[in-house]
Amino acid sequence: MLWRDKKISGGALSAATAIWVLFELVGYHLLTFVCHGLILSLVILFLWSKACTFINKSPPRIPEVSIPEDQAVQAARTLRYEMNRAFAVLREVALGRDVKKFLTVIAGLWLLSMVGSSVNFLTLVYILFLTLHTVPVLYEKYEDKVDAAAEKAMAEIKKQYAVLDDKVLSKIPRGPLKDKKH
Known part of the structure; x- marks a missing residue:
């Protein structure tokens, strides 16, 4: 990703651009593309295998592929853990315990909805x-310049949040907190 190997990075960028242009x-549609690719691969391998019997050569070596159970279980556990963590954050936001996190999530979802309404998912x-x-x-x-600009931006964001907190958030009435019963 840091373009250490320009051929690999350029190839990845070219492949992504070709896929984007294609779709x-x-x-072109993804399912159609996958099916046509599989058809082409199977036809080539089938014809190669049949041609090898006519010219007395060994057929192509196609490796046997299987997903190990422990890797599949580990992937499922990781996915489950991340989903549970996301649900916990959403629950915490919905319960109203952290106003700053609530505003951050609302702003992020609103921004995502604005982007989603104007841009295709593949794009x-x-x-x-x-x-x-x-x-x-x-x-x-440009690390030094970016860090300096980010520090200025964070200071401005903190200043604007303090103003919002002072003028709006601090004036929202809150009821007394009740002790939790277990």
Whole structure:
């Protein structure tokens, strides 16, 4: 991702661009693409295997692929853990225990809905890929300037939150907290 190997990074960027052009601009669909790719692969391997019997050569070696159970279980556990963590955060926000987190989640969801209403999902994934492929390189190159600008931005955000807290959030009436019974 940091373009240490320019051929691999350029190849990945080219492949992502080709996939985006294929699906977004040409109008090809993912399921159709996968099925056509599998059909082409199977036809080539089938014809290769049949041709090898006619010319007395060994057929192609196709490895046997299987997913180990422990890796599948570990992936499922990791997914379950992350989903439970997300549900816990959403529950905490819904219970109203942290106003700052509530506002952050609401702002993030609103921003995501605005982006989602104006950008196709595949285009969003492509933009995310491009961002993840270029931003680390730019950050590494201009780290000092970016850090200074980020410090200024965080100071301004904290100042604006303090104003919001002083003028709006502190005036929201809150009832007395009740002891939890277990």
